[in-house]
Amino acid sequence: MDQRFRNYTEWQDTADTLHLFLQMAGKVKLGRSYKRPEWAHVRMDCTIQGIGTGIIPADACNFEIYFNLAQHHVDVQNSLGARVRIPLVDGLSVADFYGQLMEALEVLGTPTPINTVPQEFHDPVPFDQDAKHHSYDREAVELFLANLQFAYRCLAGFLAPMRGKVDMPAYWFGTMDLSGNVFSGQPAPYSGTDVIGRNGFDEKFFEVGFWPGDTKNTAPSFYALPYPFLADIGTYGSLLEPSMAQFLPEESEFVLRLEDAFAARDPQKAVEDFFRSSFGILQRVDRWKDLDWITEPLTYGG
Template sequence: MEKVINYNEWTQTAYTLHMIAQMMGKVKLVRMPAQPEWGHVVLHLTPQGLTTGLIPHGERSFAIALNLDTSTVFAQTISGDTAGFSLRNNTSVSEYYNDFKKMLGTLMCDTVINEVPQEMGTKVPFYDDTDKRDYDGCAARDFFQMYVYAHNALLDFTSPFRGKKLLPSFFWGTFDVSAILFSGKPSPYPGSGVIEANGFDEQFMEFGFWAGDDTLAAPSFFIMPYPFIKDDMAAQGVAPDKAIWSPQKMEYFFTLEDALSYPDPTAAVREFFRNAFDKVTRHENWECIDWFTQPLTIPSWK
């Protein structure tokens, strides 16, 4: 991990990528069979950026990819047909949305989506977002390197868990890469809202990493238990020493910059995950925790 890029250093590019990711995810929302906790709409990391993975569409089944090496968005069908467009300076979301629709139309994969961004501060539809923004390919690649680092740390920690889980995936609504471990205990969301009601319906812990935003610029690892914990978990101790429990957010936080300040950053991130996991599962009386955490007996082939 070579560089930490704060959100306020690349806001225009971050906004553009967030909107492109929303368009990609919304196509999955329309076309993929539904899964619990919105598992069918997540994006996945590739060596170059993000992909939808294969989307069912009969003989025109296709995938959409964001390539940060070439600063392009492209779609490809199973027959090998391709179409796409470039990310560029002085371009609006509205223009990109037209490019996006044209790309899918060229491949006969037209998809009518909800054109209002989800889980974002703005509710301006894609077609009405006409502000021109520049695109910084170097910043985008720096951002992606952080997400790859986080993805690998999340994969390492969550893979041995024997219970139901969602391995590290890119959530286009909140623009983070996260993994989720479930206890198996139903816990319906007490409020309203389609996203929340279907995303928060059983006990879980979400382990993630997000690039920051306008209010908190520092890229950070986070851990969110659900049901939300109102007790002060800081009283039980937080590790490593630079990590915190936020009683306002009811989440743990550990900035990437702080993680990289330790002699072994990867070990520090692992300690952050493990400490919170142990504290929360004990506090919330997770059932079957002994089985969930029983070591795997699969031989290592390294």
Template structure:
């Protein structure tokens, strides 16, 4: 039997306490994400560009480069950026208060030390204004304590969302971190195509969203916004009539017209008697609203994640 979490596992971190650090970190993860984007072949819905939660931070996982592979990890325990390649070589530097321009230069220098030359698009996406990384000297904060707490939030979100993901046998994304909006996400698909997405994200081509939303989906995740301590979210595309008026759990969840999705404040999960069950109820009921109103073939797409429990 796998033990569930306690409220002590879910750290408190107010969004307004680390706003400057969050903005700086957002640019840093975009730089690393764009390195993966530049080197990796396209996978549907841009799944090849994401990062993943690790026991120490966030990783790109293996990135192909010629006849070898390398990875890049943000270590939010020792606060270092680590780059390793399949030859056994490694390089890195400390994560500390420094400008985006300095972080960009150090990253490229570390890659060159490993014989890796990568040319990335130097302008960030999904933010406005979009200052090129080599010119960004304004974002330079790094509160190590806050970053560590944010990573611990991601650990809990990743763990519970992964359990929710297991109940779907249809096409479903990994639980992964999108650096464009700085959110952890997992997306289920109905199997049907969707109308072209209208786009509209700042400094991001509409064609990017057309690829990301090419098929009907129900997506959930966590991001450091939407609540005093961040928020869990759930939305679907296209949005069926009546979705926003659906009855979902827990009672703290609500539909945000501003964001076009259901939100559940992180603090409502953290302070509940059973955080895992509270978040799982939100994930299940918002998905169920999307699937029923969207007429998904649930019998063909869903499964019992414990179907082999008696044999294991």
């Protein structure tokens, strides 16, 4: 297992450029997909070689947009066998990529207009006007992909045995994180008015994820976020594992840095312990009604 990583500041130019490229594909999926609760229809698939939209429905045929981050190209292809490939190279600006992506969709017969303003991004220049983000460091991207692969195993190890409604790990184009959720089945209306929160927070859930860092928190980290949000965990902080993990009341989330996970004797176990102990603390603060059934062990043999 590759235990290397880069702090966000060490590859920010490339991270931001890739983030914006992926946002465009996510917005295409958002515009054409059947709507699902908690924004599940905008989740993107993490695969062995990259990130893809999965099947996007269109009038004449289905299509997909796939970012091969190991071979460094984007394939825009449809179910009729047509494909347009966009090489990912240093110097390709966000504006240029936007033009190539829109042209590819036209060629495939699936033109899809999108909102060109980036979402949840610190520098919201419209895609078609952004010439300043144009960096692509292949080694940094490959390392990000390796980190995603490790994170997927950790998240899946925690989420897989849970019963009921579970979202397995997927990529979110807004925040550039890989995350999954286990839901309680209990309604929990959101008190805010913003469209993302109003449609994303409607029942009790526990989200686990990994993000590569951003302008506010530059260390790539795992996180656990309960909803309804926790402002305080009282005396239960002593139950949090491993010892390097912490609860951030201002963010209402538990955090374990990737660096600290890699420093553990068994990094994957350290991350899964982090998720399980965070979930256990949540249940002490606000126990879910059907917790015993949700966590009842599976009985598969072999």
